[in-house]
Amino acid sequence: MGGATLIQGATILGEGPHLDRGDILVDRGKIRRVGPRLSPRGARVIRSGGLLASPGLIDTQINGGFGHSFSETTPDQVLEVGKKLLSHGITGYLPTLISLPKAMTRRGIASLVSAARLKGGAEILGIHLEGPFLCPERRGAHRASHLRRPSLAEFRQYWKDAKGLLRMMTLAPELPGALGVIREGSRRGVIMAAGHSNATAWEVTNAVLKGGLRHVTHVFNGMAPLHHRNESILNAALLIDRLTCGFIYDRQHLSAGTAKLLFKLKAGSLVLVSDAVFALGAPEGEIRHDGETYGVSRGRVTVKSTGRLAGSAFSLLDGVRCLIADTDLPPPRVLHLATSAPARLLGLERRKGALRAGADADLVLFDKQMRVRMTMLGGDVRYEA
Secondary structure, three states: OOOOEEEEEEEEEOOOOOEEEEEEEEEOOEEEEEEOOOOOOOOEEEEOOOOEEEEOEEEEEEOEEOOEEHHHOOHHHHHHHHHHHHHHOEEEEEEEEOOOOHHHHHHHHHHHHHHOOOOOOOEEOOEEEEOOOOOHHHOOOOOHHHOOOOOHHHHHHHHHHHOOOEEEEEEOOOOOOHHHHHHHHHHOOOEEEEOOEOOEHHHHHHHHHHHOOOEEOOOOOOEOOOOOOOOEHHHHHHHOOOOEEEEEOOOOOOOHHHHHHHHHHHOOOEEEEOOEOOOOOOOOEEEEEOOEEEEEEOOEEEEOOOOOEEEEOOOHHHHHHHHHHHOOOOHHHHHHHHOHHHHHHOOOOOOOOOOOOOOEOOEEEEOOOOOEEEEEEOOEEEEEO
16 A cells, blocks of 8 residues: 555554543555544544544464465465455464464475465464473374474474474473473573473472573463462463463453353463364365364364364454453453564564554454454455455
8 A cells, every 4th residue: 555544433442441432544554643633634534433443453372274284285276265354353473373284384385485475464473382292181183193202302303394483382391201391491582381281280399490481372271270289280371470471362262251261361461362273264064184083163163083183263353343342351451462572572562562652554444243343453454345
């Protein structure tokens, strides 16, 4: 888009709990000014009275969508998914690779590295490796044959393959060799996350203090439950302030009461994720994919042979809508969980996740039903309803 653009008369999601009405001036990919009654000469005007302007949503755990799994896609197919994510208000994401044989993981990383260079879809902000260093007992839908013990050599190979794009890795911190991998990843700036784990609270605490563990993947899921004597990974996740927690809210992975408990205990340390899989955007029923048969119903995705949850068919925006409907949290608070919170986790808070002067012009206009009316990425309108 050439020249400046003025988004006029929107209700603006600020960095605090309050909403303000005003204008947003965008030019050369950046937000230049935010305030009331701006009138720059020559700017294209987008009248947005009655609409809510929000930073673009950022999904840090998404395995695929619209019939594709990132574990086995071409760069063009990744771009196709990225384009469709824009209609869900998602402007940035971490494509996530589940546990796979080493050769397949390397091919998946190479495909994502190539896809990150393509323009037109939501921005790839890094790669999330969910596995393969996971606990077999807590593997969920990950195949047991694809799990391996933590290996520094394997981690370093993935780091090299990712060409600086490896941004997050989920592993079980109690496994032999995990602490060394956590240290190495932390040293290289990778967000090391605990998940699909049978760790005790002591083992998690040790990984935080001695390895630099920072995050917990889909808290409550893929881990032992809270225990009043035998303290688990969940006890540590809820207690340690240094740990942020990703969580899925699709009305399947967590109940509304559990989500409310999370907000009481971890306010300011939560990041909403979708954990969406290939079934996002697919019709309900049985789907054959990557050698397995899955059932899809009301956003719930299960492996037919085991009945285990296998990610979600809900987008990050669906999670936002469900949280607003099911809890007493105001829309601004919920939107922060999907915008500023992931930006802060990724260390991108200076340019992502906020509508302020100097930030990237990644923003979404929502109507009163939280439907996307427009998505702008880097100052360009990439989706209009």
